[in-house]
Amino acid sequence: MLTRVHVIGAGLAGLAAAVRLSEQGHDVxxxxxxxxxxxxxxxxxxxxxxxxxxxxxxxxxxxxxxxRAYLSEIGATGSLIHGDPVFPFVDVRSGARWSLRPNTGPIPWWVLAPSRRPPGATAGAFLSALNFWRAGPDDTVADVLAQTHPLFETFWEPLALAVLNTPLDRAAAKPLWPVLVETFLRGAAACRPLLASGGLSAALVDPAIAHLQQCGANIQFGQRLRAIESRDDRAATLRFTGADVALGAADAVVLAIPHTDAQTVLPDIDAPRGGCAIVNAHFRLPNAPPFDAPFIGLIGAAAQWAFVRGDVVSVTISAADDLAAQSADSIATMIWPDVARAIRVDGAPLPAYRIVKERRATFDQTPRAVQARPEPATALANLYLAGDWTNTGLPATIEGAVRSGHRAANFVRRAQPRRLA
Ligand SMILES: Cc1cc2nc3c(=O)[nH]c(=O)nc-3n(C[C@H](O)[C@H](O)[C@H](O)COP(=O)(O)OP(=O)(O)OC[C@H]3O[C@@H](n4cnc5c(N)ncnc54)[C@H](O)[C@@H]3O)c2cc1C
Structure with missing residues (x-):
């Protein structure tokens, strides 16, 4: 008989683990x-x-x-549109526009073409990517890359802030290297943007829930785990608000909740502390703007990336703890002029907006916090951890969250023969 597995947390880490375990025939x-x-x-x-x-x-x-493996498992490979491997930027101070255009194939000859790289940067400046390969565990991005570097403002800063969501004088440099290896250094085929034109839930979440239901998984919403009780070095009881679940001898648990919640449930756990905010501003325009790309990077502005979907432009500001303390009004008023310029509606009045503040969007990805990330296995033989904050080697991203779920599922699978023996 295959193990009964209790997956706690239905973010992408928990969904990826639940889907993989259901596929393997576990009772989830x-x-x-x-x-x-x-x-x-x-x-x-x-x-x-x-x-x-x-x-x-x-x-x-x-x-x-x-x-992509997760999308394939949930039957949703078509839910994300594969955009062109083109990354447009605008410097809102000067109005200068350019696009980064990686070429097809693994040899990055695109850096040799001035029309494919940021203005003022030489091809040799891209060798600075190797600084992230050489980065030590205690190095921050600012330690390995000077702010005066010709690619700092036009490439590394918007990329590193988006990926690490931590001020660059505190952000660990090391996790950026695997991101480069898996995307930009593989050429255009590996850095096509995947866009959720119908929204993230429709693309990544709803198909997973439907797939799990088809596989017979039991899905319970409104169930907050408060504590895990152990006996003989095994998780024995899951204490939810209002109900306890007693675990059988062959049951396993995948805990896929954020690091701060995990520390409440398991006070002794080694885990990163703290979090960093991301502020998103959504503006609804009277009409779709005359801007012909799905997104654009903003240089010289408080905001870093603007995404256009129909008549809504959604703007990201990462590492935004200070900004998140301001009122929605002042945030919208402050960033709108630069956003309007970026999407070619310069001077347009402030439209209707919604500010979403995610105060703990990711863990604070400092070198110390990165070194505190735990592996999936815990001191309890049948309890495994997943989540973007666990030690995937990747920054806290969707890819990291999904990979952590797959890793936890692998641990459950590998532990099974030992348990049944
Ligand atoms: C605004 C924003 C922008 C981002 N931009 C990007 C981006 O551009 N690219 C990218 O790759 N990543 C991005 N990320 C990061 C990405 O969203 C996360 O890394 C990923 O979603 C984390 O998934 P997770 O499953 O680890 O955690 P979560 O999504 O936090 O899922 C954990 C789940 O556990 C539940 N839970 C918590 N406590 C309990 C409990 N005690 N009992 C039961 N359930 C519980 C929560 O409700 C939640 O549903 C962004 C994040 C934010 C917030």
Whole structure:
């Protein structure tokens, strides 16, 4: 008989684990504290804009192999549109525009073509990518790359802030290297943006829930885990608000909740502390803007990336703890002029907006916190950890979350013969 597995948390880590374990024939129960799945990656109907919006822009790339495997398992490979491997930028101070255009194939000859790289940068400046390969465990991005570097402002800063969501004088440099290896250094085929035109939930979450239901998994919303009781070095009872679940001798648990919640449930766990905010501003325009790309990077602005979907432009500001303390009004008023310029509606009045503040969008990805990330296995033989904060080697991203779920599922599978013997 295959193990009964209790997966706690229906974010992408928990969903990826639950789907993989269901595929392997395990009897899966998925528990989620909220009334819906998706966690930090979800869509909702906003009454002010009268539009479906995502809690935040999520840029994923075709080199995200774990995400693509997950999409294939849930039968949703077509749910994300493969955009062109073109990354447009605008310097809002000067109005200068350019696009980064990686070429097909693994030899990055695109850096030799001035029309494919940022203005003022030489091909040799891209060798700075190797600084991330050489980075030590205690190095921050600012330690390995000077702010005066010709690619700092036009390439590394928007990329590193988006990926690490931590101020660059504190952000660990090391986790950026695997991102480069799996995407930009593999050429155009691995850095096509994957865009959720119908929203993140429809693309990544709803198909997983439907697939799990088809596989016979038991999905329980509104179930918050408070504590795990152990006996003989095994998790023995799951204490939810209002109900206890006693675990059988062959039951396993995958805990796929954020690091702060995991520390409440398991106070002795080694885990990163703290979190960093992301602020997203969604503007509804009177019409779709005359801007012909799905997204654009903003240089010289408080905001870093703007995504256009129909008549809604959604703007991301990462590492935004200070900004998150301001009122929605002042955030929208402050960033709108630069956003308008970026999407070619310069001077347009401030439209209707919704500000979404995710105060703990990711863990604070400092070198120390990165070194504190735990492996899936725990001191309890039948308890495994998943989540973007566990030690995937990747930054806290969708790809990292999905990979952590797959890793936890592998641990359950590998542990099984030992348990049944
Ligand atoms: C605004 C924003 C923008 C982002 N942009 C990007 C991007 O561009 N690209 C990218 O790759 N990544 C991005 N990310 C990061 C990405 O969203 C996360 O890394 C990923 O969604 C984390 O998934 P997870 O499953 O590890 O955690 P979560 O999504 O947090 O899922 C954990 C789940 O556990 C539930 N839970 C918590 N406590 C309990 C409990 N005690 N009992 C039961 N359930 C519980 C929660 O409700 C939640 O549903 C962004 C994140 C945010 C917030």
């Amino acid at each position: 129960t998925l528990y989620e504290a909220a009334g819906q799945a998706g966690g930090r990656c979800r869509s909702f109907h906003d009454s002010v804009l009268d539009r479906l919006i995502d809690n935040g822009n999520h840029l994923v790339l075709s080199g995200n192999t774990s995400l």
